[in-house]
Amino acid sequence: ATRSRAGAAGIEDLGSLERALGAADVVLSVCPPHGALALAREVAEHGFGGIYVDANAISPETARRVGRVVEKAGASFVDGGIIGPPPVEGGRSRMYLSGARSDEVAALFAGGNLQAVPLQGPPGAASALKACYAAWTKGATALLAAIRALAGHEGVEPALLEEWKLSQPELPKRSEAVTVQARKAWRWIGEMEEIAASFQAAGLPPGFHLAAAEVYRKLERFKDGGAPPALGEVTAAMRRGARRKASPGESRRRSAPREPQRRAHFKFGTAAKRLR
Template sequence: MTYRPTVGILHPGSMGAAVAACARPNAEHVLWCPEGRGQATVERAEEAGLEPVSSLGDLLAKADVVLSLCPPAAAEDVAQAVADHRFAGVYVEANAINPERARRIAELVGTTARAVIDGAIIGSPPVGSKRTRLYLSGAESAVALVEGLFSGSAVSTPVLGTEIGQASALKLAYSSYQKASRVLAAVAFGAARAHGVDDALLDVAGKRQGSYLVETGYIAKTAARAWRWGPEMDEAADMLSAVGLPDEVLRAVSQTLARWDDSKGLAELTPDEALDRLTRP
């Protein structure tokens, strides 16, 4: 008989719920804890077919594998709560954090856990026809268990190696460029708009293949995601500083994103409205 582990997800945002749903065909149960969560999270979990449990302790007692997907700033607090319950299964730290923090979490949870895996999600939430990648690094047997969970699903699981921190480094190396470029495009377009040359900028950028400057609709999307992207840029800056690379650019990107902190979840925001918010100190 094929082994079907029970999975727990902490805490199912749009990405976490979609990834957890992809594990359902290969898992015995996919659990989550509604305690302290908002109505939007409850609805996401129900739509994804996740099974509610009464408490975090109940989830950790039942789960063989736990996936941690939360805002970067909360990653260690979540890990501490898991460690306090002496979780004994496989813990997948899949947050956008720097390698040093990933190693600290591995040491913290690893005192009782069977294994801690460093994970990095790159891509959109795997819903509809979209696919995503969950990069893994850690002990081979534990990594193989997670690979099996997502076999045949919209989540592919490339393995980077056995070292904790490799997946986290890949995530931040990629996102530091991809997300900082989006912010720079918004700032450049805002400067052009302020001087009445935004149409001319679009014309110039349109002649260059793949320029973010022509994707003005993404300015509003960047504003709505700034609350999450800003801390991620701080994590990326910490990673650069730790290896002797300049971190000032990403610190500045984080400070720019902070101007959009009050735009969280504003899906109907227009590019002009987003730029107006960006000009406020």
């Protein structure tokens, strides 16, 4: 799919990374987040000395690591963060840039559909902006999908939708956005993990987006599918592995008081062996 889209856009395939680097003054890295550092290392191994732009959805610290890798090999590093849909039309998508040569990179996109916006700040600033933006957009999509899955599991989904229509009228439709995004969910796992790392590095709780990563991990089965799945298929995939709801009788038995159990006592050495 990537090659066909590149061909349609008039991008020439030179057949190998070595040949491409030999012909390029600027490298623009856009790949799934988990591959960003590996690609930077591969480019560095070829001794690339031009401008390396990492526009991946990675944490500021990962961006700085990428920068150290390519700069050690002789390249200049520019950090990037893309916000918006594929730039088929102008005015809807932006690539924020940070680093000493951001203005040079921005000039390459002048007049195109992708607006390049240099930021004041060192490498890492563009990735930080992207992380903050996606923390809400993609994080909220995962949260709303999980809420729909929980409501369905507990049998209160119709009531929740009615309440949303009264008090949060935008949420019924927004909570269905995950159906359109399910086929791309596999790419968002790493992005949510990078956002979680960004929060943790700032002394903030990372759990919000680690949970979002787990939501998207449960949707990997929809990768490269045809038509978007129905919401019921998505929420069923999210609940896969969940415990069956207890019947009223089971609930009463579980809540009944139990006889206290004797606690086992182990010496530290014995416990350590058992944990290995």
